[in-house]
Amino acid sequence: MKRIGVLTSGGDSPGMNAAIRAVVRKGMFHNLEVYGIYNGYAGLIAGNIKKLELGSVGDIIHRGGTMLYSARCEEFKTPEGQKKGIEQLKKFGIEGLVVIGGDGSFQGAKKLTEQGYPTIGVPGTIDNDIPGTDFTIGFDTALNTIIGAIDKIRDTATSHERTYIIEVMGRDAGDLALWAGLADGAETILIPEAKHEMEDVVQKLKRGHERGKKHSIIIVAEGVGSGGDVANKIEEMTGFETRVTVLGHIQRGGSPTAADRVLASRLGARAVELLLEGKAGRTVGIENNKLVDYDITEVLGRKHAIDEGMYRLSEELSI
Numbered sequence: 284m285k286r287i288g289v290l291t292s293g294g295d296s297p298g299m300n301a302a303i304r305a306v307v308r309k310g311m312f313h314n315l316e317v318y319g320i321y322n323g324y325a326g327l328i329a330g331n332i333k334k335l336e337l338g339s340v341g342d343i344i345h346r347g348g349t350m351l352y353s354a355r356c357e358e359f360k361t362p363e364g365q366k367k368g369i370e371q372l373k374k375f376g377i378e379g380l381v382v383i384g385g386d387g388s389f390q391g392a393k394k395l396t397e398q399g400y401p402t403i404g405v406p407g408t409i410d411n412d413i414p415g416t417d418f419t420i421g422f423d424t425a426l427n428t429i430i431g432a433i434d435k436i437r438d439t440a441t442s443h444e445r446t447y448i449i450e451v452m453g454r455d456a457g458d459l460a461l462w463a464g465l466a467d468g469a470e471t472i473l474i475p476e477a478k479h480e481m482e483d484v485v486q487k488l489k490r491g492h493e494r495g496k497k498h499s500i501i502i503v504a505e506g507v508g509s510g511g512d513v514a515n516k517i518e519e520m521t522g523f524e525t526r527v528t529v530l531g532h533i534q535r536g537g538s539p540t541a542a543d544r545v546l547a548s549r550l551g552a553r554a555v556e557l558l559l560e561g562k563a564g565r566t567v568g569i570e571n572n573k574l575v576d577y578d579i580t581e582v583l584g585r586k587h588a589i590d591e592g593m594y595r596l597s598e599e600l601s602i
């Protein structure tokens with residue numbers, strides 16, 4: 284293998300730049316030429332492809348977002364779109380591809396592999412919802428952003444008697460809500476993976492209130508419903524004053540944490556090694572701090588699950 288490509292796709296996450304840098308530098312360390320594909324699969328189809336040099340990825344390790352930009356591309360979901368992408372890669376003499384993104388992007392990588400094109404998936408998403416790795420690139424940074432925001436809300440919360448509801452990202456996965464809730468000592472964590480009765484939520488709030496607790500924090504993963512709906516329900520059932528904060532896209536941005544930069548560097552470099560070893564259709568990940576790789580079809584067939592022990596712990600610590 285002489286020439287490889289790298290692209291970022293789907294929702295961006297902090298640390299993607301560190302992963303791109305690792306792919307480029309590791310590739311060049313092994314005398315490969317590395318090409319950047321801009322704007323995800325849309326750019327792949329359009330041939331928006333340029334050779335990257337060592338300096339192209341200088342000064343990006345600490346930056347959020349992705350220097351290769353990202354996009355969503357419906358055309359790539361069709362076999363014709365995928366064929367066009369592969370033709371572009373062949374035109375540029377690129378023999379293997381690293382795709383950094385979430386599960387949608389992995390579907391695209393799987394299709395490329397099925398069409399006979401060697402592709403490796405690197406998990407980059409703040410949601411931490413990709414099987415085959417303990418952590419995805421961007422999760423730790425997003426989590427720390429949430430914690431920072433809740434800490435600030437907590438400061439003002441101590442001055443008022445209110446119930447604070449914080450809505451965080453996570454349509455299908457409650458990892459951000461669960462970890463943030465545990466890290467911030469939230470009273471209640473509502474995640475899509477668990478059933479919740481509003482009656483229980485309210486009873487817990489009332490118990491706290493009777494104990495003299497001045498304020499409470501409830502974290503809601505967006506997949507459960509809106510923070511506003513939860514707040515209305517609580518006001519209706521208790522008469523307590525509520526305040527809602529929807530953290531939104533600030534969770535995607537910011538300088539990646541050390542943990543994300545290190546993870547991205549390790550996973551990006553490992554993806555290049557796999558291509559050099561002649562492997563294809565794999566995802567890279569980290570389990571118990573060891574690098575692992577799995578068949579991409581097998582990974583996409585698995586369902587991400589939250590750590591149930593952690594969820595129980597969060598309930599035990601917030602009685």
Ligand code: ADP
Pocket residue numbers: 292293294295324325354355356357358359360361384385386387388389390391392394408
């Ligand atoms: P993420 O990677 O963050 O989960 P998306 O789900 O939006 O983001 O997927 C990103 C892109 O991956 C899509 O816009 C599309 O180009 C490609 N993709 C998603 N699903 C498929 C699929 N089933 N087949 C081929 N490509 C897909």
